[in-house]
Amino acid sequence: MPPYRLQSLLDMREKVKEEAEQAFSDAVKALAKEEQEQARLEAELERRRKERKAKVAEYFQQIMAKGAGINGMNMMGRFEERLKDDEAQVALQIEHQKEVVRTAGRLVEQRRMLMAEAAKELKAIEKNKEKFVKQVKKERQDREELGQEEIGSALFLARQRK
Numbered sequence: 001m002p003p004y005r006l007q008s009l010l011d012m013r014e015k016v017k018e019e020a021e022q023a024f025s026d027a028v029k030a031l032a033k034e035e036q037e038q039a040r041l042e043a044e045l046e047r048r049r050k051e052r053k054a055k056v057a058e059y060f061q062q063i064m065a066k067g068a069g070i071n072g073m074n075m076m077g078r079f080e081e082r083l084k085d086d087e088a089q090v091a092l093q094i095e096h097q098k099e100v101v102r103t104a105g106r107l108v109e110q111r112r113m114l115m116a117e118a119a120k121e122l123k124a125i126e127k128n129k130e131k132f133v134k135q136v137k138k139e140r141q142d143r144e145e146l147g148q149e150e151i152g153s154a155l156f157l158a159r160q161r162k
Helices: 007-066 070-161
Strands: none
Touching: 007 070
16 A cells, blocks of 8 residues: 555644643643632632621720720721721732633633644544545555456456467
């Protein structure tokens, strides 16, 4: 059987497809990691909100037990504001992380499209190779049939001469 003349192209397309699959896999893993980080930050924000309420209530109880006046209330207000600022920082981190997740999602889609394109190109070359193999087999079969026919004709003519 003659060598397939596009074998090197077929090998290159297979390699491109494998690389595209690996890139897609890596992008999916990165997206999952970023989504986990976002979930962790959201849980952290929720925990801080609950903690703030508990700390403010505890601080209020301490102030009331001491009998502190307006100065104690102002300190409690500043304490609560500081806790709210911490929550706002975490909320900003969450917004940033959401953008990172969106970017990772777009990258996954891009990698999925590249992987599909690579698979389509590989499939086209594989179909071409299948046609080539069929053609080679048909040509071989035709040659064999022609050879058999010639042998049959030669035998027939040899019998006719006798």
